[in-house]
Amino acid sequence: MDFACLWLALLLPLVAALDFKYHHQEGMEAFLKSVAQNYSSITYLHSIGKSVQGRNLWVLVVGQFPKEHRIGIPEFKYVANMHGDETVGRELLLHLIHYLVTRHGKDLEITNLINSTRIHIMPSMNPDGFEAVRKPDCYYSNGRENYNQYDLNRNFPDAFEYNNVSRQPETLAVMKWLKSETFVLSANLHGGALVASYPFDNGDPATGTLHSRSLTPDDDVFQHLAHTYASRNPNMTKPDQCKNKMNFPDGVTNGYSWYPLQGGMQDYNYIWAQCFEITLELSCCKYPREEKLPYFWNDNKASLIEYIKQVHLGIKGQVFDQNKNPLPNVIVEVQDRKHICPFRTNKHGEYYLLLLPGTYEINVTVPGHEPYLTKVVIPEKSQHFSALKKNFVLPFQGQLDSLLVSDSSCPTIPLYKMLPSHSAATKPSLFLFLLTLLHIFFK
Structure with a gap:
């Protein structure tokens, strides 16, 4: 090889450009392993556990010290595809990985972000569900749940009600992961709507349910986080993007105000792991056609980066x-x-x-x-x-x-049951009841 060819080879990217297509488990693993091998100084690939069918729950860590926590460097995470048929987030996180590693050392903002933050990215929490989907569908499919037919976003301990469901391997793996790291900020990526939803998803009168909402002590921060993401997505802030008469002011909602749910992951993160997490609904269609993926990446790229920066608040x-x-x-x-x-x-x-x-x-x-x-x-x-x-x-x-x-x-029990009630319980309004029936499958 002559000098010119050698120089050209050095200029070529270490990881080939990532296609805008759906990556099944084998393809996703190949990409993640390639990144971990070629960018070993700033990445660390590991599995936090296995799904019901034995698929690895992969997490790629990006940071200056990817293999271990360093004092003063906050831990951040993104989790996608906990509903197997909600697929956009899975692909966005693969493209986010590619974007981060290929710009480190070249883009000052990305380099500073990686050097000051330990970023954990889990493209799929429910790989069995993703593989079970037979064909793309905008609405509910059997791949939503894990292989044992459990909705993983109803499978965590709940602070408001007894959630006596069988804890699934994927859920237990995440709970163990949360104990192993000092996570500060997080988001979980879903599909079926276009909105940034913040805790609480469940509630009682002490958190404001008499006013059709359920607010945390850090409501100002959560609203800021949700607005930070939504405001940089050109479509999330537009009214009724999904043509279902659902208008979320500025593309943001309190989870309980939208509809209550028990055993959600974002409430568990906040209450038991000290980790601020919001839920990002990124596509009206749960499993859109592949040719739409570049548009979703363009709409969400700035939001995904800006949201990570919020781990440095406070x-x-x-x-x-x-x-x-x-x-x-x-x-x-x-x-x-x-x-x-x-x-x-x-x-x-x-x-x-x-x-x-x-x-x-x-x-x-x-x-x-x-x-x-x-x-x-x-x-x-x-x-x-x-x-x-x-x-x-x-x-x-x-x-x-x-x-x-x-x-x-x-303790992982309904902690709010231990508080004295501030006022009598109230039945949900008819509007909230109808809303729940219409949109119960969106999260």
């Missing part, structure tokens, strides 16, 4: 004792937005709080001791690809392991 840091030992399982929350499962530091004493600019009183509490309160001002202009850093040194000696560990778990 404040982050570590909690130490007087000897500068990191303290795990210490409660760190804003004083006036307590979570029913308190947000706690991880094993490195780290915490991450997604917050909008403003003044907050942060409550740092070692169980059994008086809270340590401090005022923090988050500026209007956030730091470049980093939340505001704030460490806390508490007046303790020793790591207090025995005390902390005993108080660190949060």
